[in-house]
Amino acid sequence: MEARVQTSKRERIKPKEAMSPRSMQDFVWKLILTVILLAFAISMVLPFLWMISTSLKKPIEVFAYPIQWIPHTFQWDNYKEVWSGPRSFWIYYWNSIKVTGLTVIGTVMVSSAAAYGFSRIRFKGRDTVFMIFLATMMVPDQVTLIPRFILFNYLGIYNTHLSLIIPGIFTAFGTFLMRQFYMTVPNELSEAARMEGANHFRIWLKILVPLSKPTLVSLVILSFTWNWNEFVNPLVFLNKKELFTVPLGLTNFIDEAGTEYSLMMTAAVSSILPVIVLFLACQRWFIEGVVSSGVKG
Amino acid sequence: MKLKHQQAETLSGWLFILPSVVGFSILTILPILFSMVISFTEWNFLKGLSGFRFVGLGNFLKMWSDRWFTDSLKNNVLFTAVTVPFTMVLSLLTAIGLNRGVFFKNPIRLMIFMPYISSIVAISIVWGVLYNPSQGPINGFLHGIGISDPPKWLASSTWALPSIIIMSIWANIGYNMIIYLAGLQNIPKDLYEAAKIDGAGPAACFFNVTLPMLSPTSFFVLITSIIHSFQVFGAVFIMTQGGPGSSTSVLTYYIYQVGFSFYDMGYASAMAWILFLIILSVTLLQWQGQKKWVNY
Numbered sequence: 001m002e003a004r005v006q007t008s009k010r011e012r013i014k015p016k017e018a019m020s021p022r023s024m025q026d027f028v029w030k031l032i033l034t035v036i037l038l039a040f041a042i043s044m045v046l047p048f049l050w051m052i053s054t055s056l057k058k059p060i061e062v063f064a065y066p067i068q069w070i071p072h073t074f075q076w077d078n079y080k081e082v083w084s085g086p087r088s089f090w091i092y093y094w095n096s097i098k099v100t101g102l103t104v105i106g107t108v109m110v111s112s113a114a115a116y117g118f119s120r121i122r123f124k125g126r127d128t129v130f131m132i133f134l135a136t137m138m139v140p141d142q143v144t145l146i147p148r149f150i151l152f153n154y155l156g157i158y159n160t161h162l163s164l165i166i167p168g169i170f171t172a173f174g175t176f177l178m179r180q181f182y183m184t185v186p187n188e189l190s191e192a193a194r195m196e197g198a199n200h201f202r203i204w205l206k207i208l209v210p211l212s213k214p215t216l217v218s219l220v221i222l223s224f225t226w227n228w229n230e231f232v233n234p235l236v237f238l239n240k241k242e243l244f245t246v247p248l249g250l251t252n253f254i255d256e257a258g259t260e261y262s263l264m265m266t267a268a269v270s271s272i273l274p275v276i277v278l279f280l281a282c283q284r285w286f287i288e289g290v291v292s293s294g295v296k297g
Numbered sequence: 298m299k300l301k302h303q304q305a306e307t308l309s310g311w312l313f314i315l316p317s318v319v320g321f322s323i324l325t326i327l328p329i330l331f332s333m334v335i336s337f338t339e340w341n342f343l344k345g346l347s348g349f350r351f352v353g354l355g356n357f358l359k360m361w362s363d364r365w366f367t368d369s370l371k372n373n374v375l376f377t378a379v380t381v382p383f384t385m386v387l388s389l390l391t392a393i394g395l396n397r398g399v400f401f402k403n404p405i406r407l408m409i410f411m412p413y414i415s416s417i418v419a420i421s422i423v424w425g426v427l428y429n430p431s432q433g434p435i436n437g438f439l440h441g442i443g444i445s446d447p448p449k450w451l452a453s454s455t456w457a458l459p460s461i462i463i464m465s466i467w468a469n470i471g472y473n474m475i476i477y478l479a480g481l482q483n484i485p486k487d488l489y490e491a492a493k494i495d496g497a498g499p500a501a502c503f504f505n506v507t508l509p510m511l512s513p514t515s516f517f518v519l520i521t522s523i524i525h526s527f528q529v530f531g532a533v534f535i536m537t538q539g540g541p542g543s544s545t546s547v548l549t550y551y552i553y554q555v556g557f558s559f560y561d562m563g564y565a566s567a568m569a570w571i572l573f574l575i576i577l578s579v580t581l582l583q584w585q586g587q588k589k590w591v592n593y
Binding site for chain 1: 303306307309311312313314316318320321323324326327328329331332335342350355381389391394395397398399400401404405407408411412414415416417418419420422423424426427429430432433434437440441445467470471472475501523524527528530531534548549552553556557562565566568569570572573576577580
């Protein structure tokens with residue numbers, strides 16, 4: 001099953017009609033549906049709105065009822081405290097940027113190469129290996145977590161960022177996503193290049209990679225988000241605070257903040273901001289990536 | 298000549314997948330095999346390799362009389378049984394609504410999708426405060442509408458699991474809605490036209506066209522939601538640490554406890570394999586069942 005999110009072009013092209021009773025009825029329905037869905041959507045973002053508003057409040061205002069959605073005075077000092085205080089978020093941010101950046105670069109390279117091999121070259125053993133890849137996707141992380149912990153201890157990379165970056169690079173997901181795309185590229189393109197004597201490496205780098213830019217963007221965005229949010233691996237593989245990534249740093253911050261709820265919310269806002277901004281800026285690729293990786297059929 | 302060409306193809310094929318295969322073998326295949334071995338042993342990591350002792354099926358037998366394990370399993374089943382249907386129905390309804398055409402379609406979709414991209418740590422912390430039994434905004438609201446004795450949410454052993462369930466439904470609607478939207482857009486429009494010509498009303502269209510045509514999508518959503526919900530961890534870890542008592546402990550959380558707080562690696566691995574077997578059998582059952590209700 002091939003699935004792509006289509007923007008509703010059809011609706012846009014449709015010529016404007018005069019308001020007949022029929023289209024009047026349609027309009028009313030559309031309006032009612034909009035109100036219902038909008039109400040639902042707003043209730044879905046209420047926790048975010050509360051988080052943002054609380055992040056700018058004084059501790060004493062946090063639980064005032066009825067809820068004061070817009071604080072009397074904006075306590076920007078909360079942000080100053082989270083970012084510059086003794087538990088500064090900078091270090092977690094830097095760690096996350098480093099880990100996420102290197103992981104994403106690695107994933108993109110490894111998975112697009114593997115995807116090329118799995119989709120554009122016929123060779124013995126290919127489909128068996130691919131089936132094994134497929135089958136292991138069902139194995140939950142908990143099964144591999146303990147042996148990895150032992151392995152990383154043995155290799156001496158426990159409590160280093162490598163213990164997050166290395167497993168982050170080798171995920172079956174990226175290979176699947178890229179393979180999905182490579183399968184749709186007509187063979188004639190690479191055949192023509194072959195005739196002119198190009199080898200597979202050139203075909204991959206000069207033809208397939210440039211063609212796959214939109215899918216690559218999706219992969220970059222999705223793997224950035226997942227690695228930025230990753231919680232279990234850092235929890236298991238890191239225990240030095242100066243190595244913590246943002247989610248783990250956030251839990252650490254909460255443990256130390258005790259009941260300073262407004263500061264907790266400031267930290268929470270700080271932790272999800274990059275992902276939200278990225279999502280708002282690139283939602284088309286984001287959603288296309290989710291759909292094409294999800295609906296494998 | 299032909300043979301040589303084929304050999305060259307095989308070589309370059311393997312070269313392309315080599316980095317992936319090496320990484321995968323070391324980080325996934327090898328650990329899976331190793332985990333299988335240690336699940337038959339009693340082994341405390343802190344004692345080093347000398348503490349390694351084969352106990353056969355011992356771990357797999359003792360877990361059934363371990364209250365923490367059975368409670369966690371029960372909670373997992375309950376969590377899945379409530380979260381999955383609610384998430385599916387709500388995401389389907391929203392997708393159908395959006396697909397029928399509304400104003401502000403994009404912003405609405407965006408707002409509903411937002412929880413899915415946010416880190417589970419951050420949203421668990423926010424919900425943890427929202428659920429605060431004495432002063433939190435949720436109970437503030439419930440008091441406000443005249444409920445004098447609202448639930449104590451995370452602090453109550455009856456309400457802690459439902460609290461996590463509510464948050465999980467909220468967090469997962471967006472993803473499934475996107476998948477359903479894609480499925481809806483793949484339904485050919487002429488099917489509806491044909492149904493209308495046959496005199497079908499909106500309800501008949503929904504039950505005879507939309508639902509059957511969406512069945513492959515529903516199948517995908519069902520399987521991934523079940524697998525996903527059996528692996529719930531972050532919310533439990535942040536919001537309740539499995540408590541009060543064992544009321545919100547789930548397998549992933551208990552495995553983490555046994556493995557990384559008690560360093561009882563053998564027992565933890567055995568339980569991880571039970572988790573895998575559950576996921577595997579649910580998936581296989583569904584593969585069997587799909588023939589009955591999925592139309593391709």
